[in-house]
Amino acid sequence: MSAPSETENTPLVSVITVTRNLIEAGREDAVLETLRGVQTQSLRNIEHIIWDGESTDGTQELLKGAIGGIAGNPDPIPVRYFCGPDKSLYDAMNKAVDLCSGEYVLFLNSDDRLPGPDCLQKVSTIVGERRPDFIYGETVFVEKDGRERHARRLTLKSVLQRMPFGHNAMLVRASVFRELGGHDLQFHSVADYDMILRMIMAGYKGLRVQVPLSVFQKGGVSADTAAAGSEMARCWEKNFAPYCDISSYSHDERVEWYRMGQFPIPVALKILRQSIAQPVIARAALYSLAKSLRRSVQFWRRY
Known part of the structure; x- marks a missing residue:
């Protein structure tokens, strides 16, 4: 992936929204709200x-009309519109990062929202001059019935087993995203997890901020748990290879790890032994080992 040239006016954050046939999906009002939410940010x-x-x-015409209206407002946040073929949601995200100018990127789905007008300003104030490789914050999940659940507990120790934080609640340096090659397009539902796992395993440094960064509508690509389990099984085989060969376990066995939320004790032990020089991965392996040991003596559990 190639980076655009740097200028004095480089934005701090590129908010990225990818779209396709939103009117057909009944999401035109949602994407207009997404556009408005970015425009109201106090961080300009x-x-x-x-x-x-x-x-x-008709989504193209809807977006062009909305963007034209924004351009006529006083002091608008720049909106840059691109249209072209893509292979998937994650391919579209990769293409958008190639075209962005910001130091950090934040993925905002077309039916998700920023939590409030000051959320990005709060992050900017907390981060200051530290400039970590990635920044992760809180997510507000919205159920189909409208109920909200605010996920405030943020930790990287669960990264070996699942997403440690919301993909849409993370700002990642655009240069880091490009160095990693972006999302791996062999995955259709867990490419976001795969990218975060690769980033942390490669030793990039993160910063936790106790600030809501995403209002996430439940559902969508990763909501298909059967597909996600199958892809997680392949993702683990790919990423655990430097620490532990899990090819002796069948694909179905690894899918069962996903369903149960734990690894076999030998797998966690091997990763722990091979990750001593990587504190974040070692802590995650120790957490996984403790979880598996605890559940091994809970004979009444089925998972």
């Missing part, structure tokens, strides 16, 4: 990148 040193995957239902 940002840009909004819209990548549309060649919508055929």
Whole structure:
């Protein structure tokens, strides 16, 4: 992936929203709210990148009209619109990062929202001049019935087993994302987890901020648990290879790890032994080992 040239006016954050046939999906009001939420941010040193995957239902015209209206406002946050073919949601995100100018990128789905007008300003104030490789914050999950659940507990110790924080509640340096090669397109539902796992295993440094960064509508690509379990099984085989060969376990056995939320004790032990020089991974392996040991003596559990 190639980075755009740097200028004095480089935005701090590129908010990235990818779209395709939103009108057909009944999501036109949601994406307009997403656009408005970015425009209300008190932090003005940002840009909004819209990548549309060649919508055929009028979404292109909807977006162009909304963006034209924003451009006519006083002091608008720049919105840069691109339209072209893509292979998937994650391919669209990769393409958008290639086109963005910001120091950090934040993925904001077309039916998700920023929690409030000051959320990015709060992050900027907390981060100051530290400039970590990635920043992760809180997520507000919205159920289909409208109920909200605010996820405030943020920790990297669960990263070997599942997403440690919301993909849409993370700001990652654009240069880091490109160095990692972006999302791995062999995964259709867990490419976000795979990218975060690779980033942490590669030793990139993160900063936790106790600030809500995403209002996330439950559902979507990763909501298919059967597909996610199958992909997680392949993701673990790919990423655990430097620490532990798990090829002796069948694909179905690894899918069962996902369902149970734990690894076999030998797997956790091997990762722990091989990750002593990587404190974040070692702590995650120790957490996984403790969880597996605790559950091994809870004979009444089925999972």
